[in-house]
Amino acid sequence: TQTVSQSDAHVTVFEGDSVELRCNYSYGGSIYLSWYIQHHGHGLQFLLKYYSGNPVVQGVNGFEAEFSKSDSSFHLRKASVHWSDSAVYFCAVSPWTGGYKVVFGSGTRLLVSP
Template sequence: TQTVSQSDAHVTVFEGDSVELRCNYSYGGSIYLSWYIQHHGRGLQFLLKYYSGNPVVQGVNGFEAEFSKSDSSFHLRKASVHWSDSAVYFCAVRDSGGSNYKLTFGKGTLLTVTP
């Protein structure tokens, strides 16, 4: 059974600041990790994914995430946020093997970017 923990329910930063949104998971097998963004009243939009190779992956709009097997983490980062980055961010995990279809999501982190 996979679990995902996003320890921060709400993060507030100023425009131009850097931000890190944390995601920790528990799963013993080969893993596929992803981040999604949800603007108010909208569906989830894919940001980036990791399943093998370089542990630092680049996504859309300047986001990147780093996988750490030792820490069981997949934290999302952005060097300089814009007000339009205000949204809820979800970390998701699934088995990257044979039963690789069901995403398990964290509770989400609301990012508020103050102008």
């Protein structure tokens, strides 16, 4: 069984600050890791993914995430946030085999204050 843990339910920062949203996972096999963003009242939008190679992956809008096998983590970062980055961010895992079921964490609500 794969599990995804996002320890911070809410994160508040000021515009221009850097931010890190944390994600830890538990799964015995090979997985894909990804991040999605959900703006209020909308569906999910894909940000980035990792499955092999360079542990730091770049996504859209200046987001990047770093995979750590030793820590079982896949934290999302942005160097300088904008108010429009305010949204809920979901970390997700998906096994390499089978039906590619995507399992989401509980989400982190990011609020960027002007």
